[in-house]
Amino acid sequence: MAEEKICPVQFGTKLYKYQCGAKVVQREKLIGSQEILGAVTGLKNFEGDQWKLGNLAEMTDYYIYECENHHILCRPADWADVPTVQPGTIKCRYGWENKQHQWYHDLSDEKKEKVWKE
Secondary structure, three states: OOOOOOOEEEEEEEOOOEOOEEEEEEEEEEOOOOOOOOOOEOOOOOOEEEOOOOOOOOOOEEEEEEEEEOOOOEEEOOOOOOOOOOOOOOOOOEEEEEOOOOOOOOOHHHHHHHHHHO
């Protein structure tokens, strides 16, 4: 397994700064609002808050990553080497949930697996 990724979420005031620093533990694929969209894709080269606009042919799937402190991050597929879980598994402790769209729920179990494992 590759190097362990830590959560980059930061908090701060004028008096102090704090970085979460917890391990990123799991990820799930982002799925579009319509079946024709399928998995959400974006540029492969991602660095912090800035995009490196390079070759638009270098696209990759995007995932929601979760750290041990339940921070949710949206990043490209190769951002962290962590286990992939089925869509709808990651839930935020503040009540947010990555609920999947109706088209996804209407699929058979075999087709659902194909969507999130491709």
